[in-house]
Amino acid sequence: MHNLELLRSGQLNDARRLALAADLTTFPEEILELADSLEILDLSNNALTTLPDSFAKLHNLRVVFLNNNCFEAVPEVLAQCPSLSMIGLKSNQIATVPAEAVPPQTRWLILTDNRLRSLPDAIGHLPHLQKLMLAGNRLQALPETMAACQNLELIRIAANQLDHLPPWLLSLPRLSWLAYAGNPFSQGAAVGSTVLPQIPWADLSLGEVLGQGASGVISGGLWRQPRGQLPVAVKLFKGAITSDGLPEDELRACIAAGSHPHLIGPLGQVVQHPEQRHGLVLPLVPDTYQVLGGPPSLESCTRDIYPAHTEFALAVVLAIARGVAAAAAHLHSRGILHGDLYAHNTLVNPAGDARLSDFGAASFYDPADRAIAPALERLEVRAFGCLLEDLCDRCPSAHPLRALQQACMQPDVQARPSFAEILAELAAFTA
Structure with a gap:
């Protein structure tokens, strides 16, 4: 992470990557002095609401992250950046995507956790679009024009208000990764759903963190049983919307999947957590994996x-x-x-x-x-x-x-x- 003093002193001249989180409410114009070199700009975790027209001077900018700011609309100036192909606007207050705001060369667009009720037809006019993140909005439909997004490979539309899965989505020739849980049309249960044992939090002790993802933290631990202690892994969910969807939908799917020798299936569900957090107890995979x-x-x-x-x-x-x-x-x-x-x-x-x-x-x-x-x-x-x-x-x-x-x-x-x-x-x- 950089700071404004370094930027203003000229110590970041010729930088290809810049990250600033300093409670910014306005765009620092000093960034424009890096126009000939800057390719990746991260202004996440600030309080920005707009970008100036001069932002278009960043002619080499390929990637911009504006997550966790206060934008209410996708800034139209982004479309004036000739090299920009990845845009991150997760966790803002975006209710509008102006038709002119998204660069035609966009490959990766992140609009997770916003307030979108609709998307413009112009989204369907992005021939290079490969990855589209829309989980955690209020979308009631997707534009039919998106059937023309023949290069789309990954889309996240979980936790919206969709009442059906668009038929054209399932005929896209390159689509490989899809998430749609948490919509009104997708509330059914899986075939042969499993009832998991409930494991009181008091019977668990946690050790070192083994891994951490968008939805939760996995720690090593011990499960106290009448015959002794069993080494296990414990996943505690964070409870917030992720790029894939809602943690409770992940929990439901993990339980419904049941056991299989090539799945990491749960041993039980954590209950009576002091902070009421959801969790799963998983087998501890040997460190040879x-x-x-x-x-x-x-x-x-x-x-x-x-x-x-x-x-x-x-x-x-x-x-x-x-x-x-x-x-x-x-x-x-x-x-x-x-x-x-x-x-x-x-x-x-x-x-x-x-x-x-x-x-x-x-x-x-x-x-x-x-x-x-x-x-x-x-x-x-x-x-x-x-x-x-x-x-x-x-x-x-x-x-x-x-x-x-x-x-x-x-x-x-x-x-x-x-x-x-x-x-x-x-x-x-x-x-």
Whole structure:
């Protein structure tokens, strides 16, 4: 994090990245002196309500974060920035997106946790749009023009006021990651929902933090039982809207998913927390398991990233693919769309045993609904295809899997295989 004194003293000249959080109420004009170098600007956690027309002088700006400010409308000057392709306006007070406000080259637009009731038709005129974050608004519909967003790969529309899932959404050729829980049309329960044991908070003791995500914090701990103490992981939900949706919907999906050898399913639900927080008790995954990949970067947008020179043996690729496909097949048999099927949500051990985790973007549907169920499953099949492509790209002997990977990612949604068909095909391969 930088400060105004550094900026005004000229010590940040030629900076490519700038982050300022200083209770700003007006845009610091000194930032314009970085116009020839500045590519990433983060003015989150201030009190800004407007941007000046001079903001357009930032001709090299690619990314701007204006989260946690006081904007009531998306600033129209953003569309005058010729290089701007990623805009973050999470947790403002935005009720309006002017048709002229979004740059035509936009790839990634974040409007999570605002006051939007509608979007302009102009959103459908963004040919490069890949990632659209709209959770936690008051949207009652999406513009039909968005059917033209043929490059859209990830959309979050959870926790809005939508009364149906737009049919055109399920025919988009590249859509792979979708979250829509917390809307009036999506309040059903999954098939075969599980009733979890209730675990009193007094029976738990927490240790070190193992990980932290948008929806909550996972800590190591002990669960006191009559026969002794069981090492576990405890996830406590934060209770606020996330980029994927509401924590209570994640909790519901995690419970409904039940147990499966390739899912990290809950052992019980935390009750009697002193601050009334929701929580889950999870099995403690052995430390031989590591996250398969890293989350997308600003540059990769929708695709996970991996350390340089990462390489997998074919036997490991097959084991991972079979495990993830089996977990996904189990979820879809219960009417659950995972919504975030990614390497960064997959834990694997050296042999390739895979455990899919994180239900933050999960949504329910009726698996007997032949109008939408096959399309929702095959939407997630494309996400699996992206994961399989990542693995094949890092496995010199994976060429026999390329045909399956390409079938999973083909533009015709209905022509993709189901997870049952994927599992049958994977079973025929040998390392």
